[in-house]
Amino acid sequence: MATYVLVPGAGGDAGFWRFVEPLLRRRGHDVVAADLPAADDSAGLAEYADAVVTAIGDRRDLVLVAHSLGAFTAPLVCERVPVDLLVLVAAMVPAPGEAPGDWWANTGQVQAEREVRQAHGLDPDAPWDLGFTFLHDVPAEVAAPLAAEGWPAQSGTPFGRPWPLGAWPDVPTRFLLCQDDRLFPAEFQRRVVKERLGITPDEMPGGHLPALARPAELVEWLERYRTGVSGQ
Template sequence: MTYVLIPGAGGSGAYWDLLVAELRRRGHDADAVDLPAADDTAALPEYAEVVRSAVGDRHGVTLVAQSLGAFTAPLVADDPRVSQVVLVNPMIPAPGETAGQWWEATGHAAARAAYAQAQGRDPHPDVDLMVDFFHDVAPDVTARALAGEAQPESAAVFTTPNPLRRWPDVPTRVVTGRDDRFFPAQFQRRLARERLDVDVDILPGGHLIALSQPRLLADQIESYQDRRGR
């Protein structure tokens, strides 16, 4: 199997390093894409072109997209070389919706607050990397991920009109972290049903599940090999 992996906010393909290593260990062709997130003029069409270049002349490609990467994946999935899409803790876009509009349109703030309150946490906190994202990631993996400067995200991705007009006719799976504090599992399930008419596959782990559970995530992604077209 061939996998091209699209990162979330910040655009660094290094996010996928553990999963790429695991997929390659199992004999798969896997590559992660670096998106031009540091370029404030780069928007979704530019992101999509980078991913198309990464697909290259390979066929039967599975696109795997994390979080914000779900805005880029459908713009490439109409390519006949792409056979399926796997979205991981995704921001599932509606046609024409910008990433900036997504938060209010989906009711994200209320869903995040309700989940925090149910867990006994402050329902209206500022975003905290350790609390919201790295709470289930091993300390050594966290240290490597946070080494160096934080990656920026292009402002154009959030404001430039999204060229998506309909979701491509390609099998699409959604993998949800059971313990995701930023995009709670029930929130993800609702969006997947409303926007893609699919259910989610739930794994233990938070928002950065490729860092906390790379083997389980590889198992789940591999399981779709025999389900393509279903």
């Protein structure tokens, strides 16, 4: 069996994986859901990687899964511990030397998201809306507390610092996009993943938060990737 290491996106909250973790454990896997110091203005990507490496400890047979902004952290972890497989889910794909804050304009995400808003009859310049962008397909009982409390705090510090790697790590990498993602629309992701990783992403239904909206389906994809690499 494997050790799944789950890296959250912006907000750094390991609770994002709260429905995925028990499903993986039922299949006999060890699971590490990492908390990142996202609210700490002194912490950047290096400190995020430190947090994941510390959480891993001496575990091996690692399948590293990163969501959204977590894809800027996960490759740094691959440089420090032996990772068998890296899976990116609805993720940002960094380029060498690119700061996360520059990624949006560099990739064309800003225009892609504007077009999604327009397609839904919304003002593309309206303030960001948690419900529209993130919670539109999350079950009501899960979405309600998130809507009431807001998204966990995320410092701007890592967005201003260049991604330090000169190339993608030499680790088998898979990408799973979400076809109804309103933050990173599907057609946008297909292009960026092909340009930056040279692979064709796989696709599942749903929005930007599959771990909350479709955890069982997400786990099926993760297991498919794992057995495809390990052969068992």
